[in-house]
Amino acid sequence: MQGTQNLNALEELVRQSVYRQLGLDKSTAATAPNKLLVNISARHCHLTQEAVEILFGEGHQLTPKKWLYQDGQYAAEEAVTLIGPRSRIISNLRILGPCRDINQVEIAYTDARALGFDVPVRQSGDIEGTPGCMLMGPKGYFKMDKGVIRAAIHVHMSPEDAAHYGVKDKDFMQLKVHGECGLTFDKVFVRVNPDFKLEVHLDTDEGNACGLGENTVCELKKIK
The missing domain is CATH 2.40.40.20 (Barwin-like endoglucanases)
Structure with a gap:
């Protein structure tokens, strides 16, 4: 316990020193x-349970691979292939769980350029008027009519x-x-x-x- 207290105190002293030097x-x-x-939130997708079952098979449940900082959120073992315009692809696109009530793909500007997308900057969940894509999993294809964004x-x-x-x-x-x-x-x-x-x-x-x-x-x- 004493060692932990000393470490916390040392960290606080270092933190205050950095703040003074940088003028924070x-x-x-x-x-x-x-x-x-x-x-940094790397490219990923959020899927509904319906989409997961189309891509991975009936009754399939996402399997947590790595728990994220926000409680209850995780990067799943499962990943998909994103097929964009002119059949350009991103393979191994990670799914973040748990399942949501909408399907959404979040990519960076560089990804969008490589795929041939014109993708708007949006808040999560604001997907009206955004482009769609095709996702490929081991058991099938899932067409998204909208939902590809650059997350603000x-x-x-x-x-x-x-x-x-x-x-x-x-x-x-x-x-x-x-x-x-x-x-x-x-x-x-x-x-x-x-x-x-x-x-x-x-x-x-x-x-x-x-x-x-x-x-x-x-x-x-x-x-x-």
């Missing part, structure tokens, strides 16, 4: 109730986090990423739910553009 706002960073995580940058947070940052559900915030390739994202969509942990999701293009790494210092700010 301690009121919204060092004193935040929960640690901010900024993660967003932050998951609890009501406690929202109160600390002075924001509410569906607001926008800024994310400043420090480092050699540091930059600021100005339209981070806020999602507030009691079950959420504080986490920002970027896609692979956005993560690569700012040089995001495991130890990259990031700062979440309310837009003034």
Whole structure:
């Protein structure tokens, strides 16, 4: 127990030192109730149970492969092949579980260009007017008439986090990423739910553009 307390104290001292060197706002960073995580969300899809059974066989259930940071969410063992315009494909497209009530594919801008898609930036679930695609699994094909998007940058947070940052559900915030390739994202969509942990999701293009790494210092700010 004493060793854990000493480690926590050391981590806090290092954190405060970094904040001072970078000039971060301690009121919204060092004193935040929960640690901010900024993660890259690689291309993936969300499927209904109906789609899963068409692709993998009647009665098939998704099998968790890796549990994600948000409680109850996981990357499944199952993956599919995405067939885009002019028969260009992305193989091994990971399914994230559990099943949802809509089918949605989330890819980055580079993926869309490679596939020949004109894909809009959307919030998750906002799929009207988006392009569709064909998915191929070991047991069949599933045609999506819509649902291929580039997911907008967003932050998951609890009501406690929202109160600390002075924001509410569906607001926008800024994310400043420090480092050699540091930059600021100005339209981070806020999602507030009691079950959420504080986490920002970027896609692979956005993560690569700012040089995001495991130890990259990031700062979440309310837009003034």
